[in-house]
Amino acid sequence: MTSAVVEREQIPMSDIVRRQVISWERLAQVLLLVGTLVIWEIAGRRLGTFFLAPPSSLVTAFQEMLVSGELVGAVVDSLSSLFIGYGIAVVTGITLGFLMGWYGPVGRTLNPFVSAAYVVPTAALVPVFIIWFGLGFLARTVTVLLFCVFEIVISTYTGVRNVDPLLIDAARAFGANRRQLFVKVVSLASLPYIFAGLRMGASRAVKGMVVAELLFAVTGIGGVIQNSANYYRTDKVFVLVIVLAVLGVAMAALIQWIERRVTPWRQERGH
Amino acid sequence: MNDLTTDAHSADSARSRAADAGDAIHVEGLSKTYKRVTGREVVRTYALRQVDLSVAPEEFVALVGPSGCGKTTVLKIIAGLLSPTGGRVTVSGTPVMGPGTDRGVVFQQAALMPWRTVLDNVVLALEFAKIPKRERRPRAERYLDLVGLADFHDHFPGELSGGMQQRVGIARALALEPQVLLMDEPFGALDAITRQQMQLELVRIWEHERRSVLFVTHSLEEALLLSDRIVVMTSGAIRDDIVVDIPRPRTRQGLIEDPKARHLRVTLESML
Numbered sequence: 001m002t003s004a005v006v007e008r009e010q011i012p013m014s015d016i017v018r019r020q021v022i023s024w025e026r027l028a029q030v031l032l033l034v035g036t037l038v039i040w041e042i043a044g045r046r047l048g049t050f051f052l053a054p055p056s057s058l059v060t061a062f063q064e065m066l067v068s069g070e071l072v073g074a075v076v077d078s079l080s081s082l083f084i085g086y087g088i089a090v091v092t093g094i095t096l097g098f099l100m101g102w103y104g105p106v107g108r109t110l111n112p113f114v115s116a117a118y119v120v121p122t123a124a125l126v127p128v129f130i131i132w133f134g135l136g137f138l139a140r141t142v143t144v145l146l147f148c149v150f151e152i153v154i155s156t157y158t159g160v161r162n163v164d165p166l167l168i169d170a171a172r173a174f175g176a177n178r179r180q181l182f183v184k185v186v187s188l189a190s191l192p193y194i195f196a197g198l199r200m201g202a203s204r205a206v207k208g209m210v211v212a213e214l215l216f217a218v219t220g221i222g223g224v225i226q227n228s229a230n231y232y233r234t235d236k237v238f239v240l241v242i243v244l245a246v247l248g249v250a251m252a253a254l255i256q257w258i259e260r261r262v263t264p265w266r267q268e269r270g271h
Numbered sequence: 272m273n274d275l276t277t278d279a280h281s282a283d284s285a286r287s288r289a290a291d292a293g294d295a296i297h298v299e300g301l302s303k304t305y306k307r308v309t310g311r312e313v314v315r316t317y318a319l320r321q322v323d324l325s326v327a328p329e330e331f332v333a334l335v336g337p338s339g340c341g342k343t344t345v346l347k348i349i350a351g352l353l354s355p356t357g358g359r360v361t362v363s364g365t366p367v368m369g370p371g372t373d374r375g376v377v378f379q380q381a382a383l384m385p386w387r388t389v390l391d392n393v394v395l396a397l398e399f400a401k402i403p404k405r406e407r408r409p410r411a412e413r414y415l416d417l418v419g420l421a422d423f424h425d426h427f428p429g430e431l432s433g434g435m436q437q438r439v440g441i442a443r444a445l446a447l448e449p450q451v452l453l454m455d456e457p458f459g460a461l462d463a464i465t466r467q468q469m470q471l472e473l474v475r476i477w478e479h480e481r482r483s484v485l486f487v488t489h490s491l492e493e494a495l496l497l498s499d500r501i502v503v504m505t506s507g508a509i510r511d512d513i514v515v516d517i518p519r520p521r522t523r524q525g526l527i528e529d530p531k532a533r534h535l536r537v538t539l540e541s542m543l
Contacts, residue, residue: 170382173350173370174399174447184395188386265386265427 053235058242061235070224075243078209078220081137085144086205093149093201094194097156101190102182107157114157118150123211130216140212140220147208148201155197159190192266195259202251210244294361295451295483296326296349301358303344318344319507322358326451331477331484333494336504337543342487345504346455349485350376363450372400375444375482377454381436383428389415389439390424396443414442417476434465441476451483458493467523470496474520491539495532496521503542510542 037055044054053061065071100107100114126143133139163186171185213222221240228236301322307314319341326332334342347353349360351370360367362374383392393411402410415424418438428436437457444452457473458466470493477484488494494501495515503510517525517532526532 164382166378166380166382167384169352170376170378170396171399173352173374173376174396174443175370175372175401176399180399184398185384188384191386263386265429 049235050232051234053233053238057235058239061233062239065236065239071239071243074219074221074224074240075247078213078222079247081140081212081220082144082205082209085141085208086148086202088141089145089149089152089201089205090198093152093197094156097153097194097197098160098187100153100157101160102186107161111157114150114153118154122146122208123215126212126215129212135216135218140209140216143212144205144208147211148205151201151204152194152197155193155200156190159193159197160186162193163189191259191263195255195263198259199252199255202255203248206244206248206251293328293364294325295328295330295363296324296485297359297361297364298322298324298345298349299359301345301348301360302356303341303348303353304356317507319348319355322504322507322509324502324509326483326485328450328483329481330500331486331498333498333501334485334487334504335489335491335494335501335539335543336510338489340504341507342504343455346376346453346485346487350374350453352376372447373450375447375449375452377437377440377444377452377457379456379459381428381433381440383436383439383443385428388425388427389420389431392428392439393443393446397446400447402447410446410448411442414446415439417445417479418442419472432465433461434469437461437469438472441473445476445480445482449482451485454484454486456487456489459488466493473497491536491543492523492526494539495526495536496523501539503539505543513539 040052041054041056044052044057049057062071096110096114100110122143125146126139129139129142133142167185167189168181171181176185209220210222210225213220214226216223221244225237225240228234228240301319301324302317303319305316305318307316322341322345324332324334324345334345336342344353348355349362349367351367351374362371365373383389384395387395390408390411393415394407397407397410398404412424415421418441420435420438420442423431423435428439431439437460440457444454458469461469474497484498486494486497495517498515501513501515503513513535515535517529517535526536
């Protein structure tokens, strides 16, 4: 009888530290980071804060914006339209993708339209949204939605169409009906594609949010960036760009965390 | 559809069994044609032509032939996963209209749901087969134990070797407790050593759980080792039908030493 041979061995802490912290790649990364910061600092001091704010000035700018409430207000403003727009995109995108993938005629009919909508530069439409929805929350949410929804539709659609036909045959052979086939096989088998779409959609949603705010120039992180640039406050601009980067990374990490929770079997796989 | 044409080629067939409701699997005049329209042409591919085949209760029949000869198509039609262009298929006297729980299918790859544990995969199949809920778990456990996976109920398929995954596939088919087992090159994807182990294991299981088996393979050695009868297929038609009268238990060594087995092998090889 075959049985797997499993052996466990404790790795000494010193080895972990050595492997994780001290490596040539790690050293090169630190040097690269420090080098960039040093060059930036020198260049910033020579060229003047209004032209290129040096990294040392960013801390003060960050504190200033935090105390004045400018930063928190902008982030809350941005996040509300980001989360609502992205949330609606997730629900409608996955639903539409499933409909298109599961009902062949629906998919074949809508596919050219979705593909066309995906490649339309949504940013160019933002002025029209302002005409339709004004300068408020609604226009920004619609922008975020349209920036990311097609990414999610297409990934879900692709996911459903790429389900291993063998799994479907197996389920059918054992007597699965159409509903069971979808709920117990197809929807789960397409999860990896769906999560890929959610991750790419999230980064597009952040882009959409900033583009809308820059064009509106009144609210959110993008609005404050525009304002700060108008007053040559490059220090504030850099602080906000870093905030945006952190936001994007946090969102990606959150989605990855959910993905690990929802699809645990994908980590269990041996190599 | 083509019920009356069987006489024409029954001469090709070594056996002269009449249409018999007592057969576990009975296939008569089966044909499958694929039609493809390219430009102004209609291309017809005859995947199967007038295939007659039967498997008696508790008989182990191997269907051998080169790849592309249509043996998997025959199996898929009997499984109800594919509809024939013409002909008749009955399983235990009931015409096949689609997939059904009277037939357990083992695929070339194990075809397990990667998001479900080994046990849950078998339970899911039983759920699809409309087995009452409280029977599913004990049944799944029993058949997983039978195929030697007692310690792996909670593993995910991705954590198992190819051979172990295929055992799950076999347990899943057996758990239906079907009259017939349809196996489509179940060991084709395994390495030679695992394959030999699995063949012996299958014989052990089959002797324990007597079912009618239709076993598709392209390995003559495998067919000689396992089956009561070998049906040879080439290019979409039955070429011959040979009874394997080598006493069981058979061993690989025995197949080499026994002159009758060697003779059978030579005969088969000359046909392919």
